[in-house]
Amino acid sequence: MTSCKVGLRWLALAVLALLAIAFWTAPAAAQFPEKFTNLQVLPKDISREQLQSTMRGFAFGLGVRCDHCHVEKTDDAKKPVLNYASDDKQTKKTARVMLQMVAAINRDYISKVSDMPAEPVKCVTCHRGLAQPRTLNSVLADTIEEKGVDPALAQYQHLRQKYYGTGQYDFGETPLNQLAESLLAQKKTKEAVAVMEMNFASNHPDSLYAYHMLAQAHQANGQIEKALADYSKVLELHPDDDWANEQISSLSHPK
Structure with a gap:
């Protein structure tokens, strides 16, 4: 492969x-x-x-x-x-x-x-073959700011179809993880969830970073059951992950 x-x-x-x-x-x-x-x-x-x-x-x-x-x-x-x-x-x-x-x-x-x-x-x-050298996450971030998340998701698919494998943009999981992290910092939780769910649908990541970002996005957006499932996946990948254990305990036994 x-x-x-x-x-x-x-x-x-x-x-x-x-x-x-x-x-x-x-x-x-x-x-x-x-x-x-x-x-x-x-x-x-x-x-x-x-x-x-x-x-x-x-x-x-x-x-x-x-x-x-x-x-x-x-x-x-x-x-x-x-x-x-x-x-x-x-x-x-x-x-x-x-x-x-x-x-x-x-x-x-x-x-x-x-x-x-x-x-x-x-x-x-x-x-890298682009007249204006920009990272994929910065391009999508501008579109989210100007037009909303749905046009940004469509833009990602268009760019992926046009440029995948050519080197102009990085279509791995990391740019979308970074974009979601930035969106969460701006309290744009729905947008972060949409970006991370597209990340998993398109890239099928299997990294701790990706599952952490997906869990945090679901958690911030009030989707607790999904967040618990995400944190459980983190523990499958890394059983000693203290943050995931703490979040599962906190979400399972809210005060």
Whole structure:
């Protein structure tokens, strides 16, 4: 099963790589200039091949195409062309700042951590194929805040169907556990229950953390019988769990 998942992950990454290369097929690659102007961060003597390879890395890392940063216009034949030198797009200005940040991380920090691997930080390190690198729980938290829990649950299923196995988001149990914990801290008990029940339906977790969060959500929402069943499952996994024993005793013999 594990080898199957690994194989699927590598297959997904290979597909993404092919898509990134496809971003650079005609017309974008064909119109890539022979000479460059307005290079402010990248070396001014960079070769055409090196620059193309660097740009492919950006496209792959962010899951975007050339026109994400470069202004698109039409030529005399009404065909779309890119103005690579233009600074009219804010995303291009942001990209320059991000390049400087990555260079500083690799030069001033990574190099000083002796137990870190030699692999340098790149765009894909954080972006993972997303133009805006965000964790799954933060995306869902915003949706819950703006639209409610039901749209967030639907959003989770949509994102899972679209991105599962590609690495853009973590669809394991932990992000949903963390989201539920945050919701409980905000006294949003119904939302926490909905998130944890979806977590169990989608991921079938078997960890203490997951059962603790499910139990606490049910308990906070007044679903005592379900909470007792959850805490009992915790004890099946970890018989010496003092917190679960205390909660079962307290819920079974309320004062």
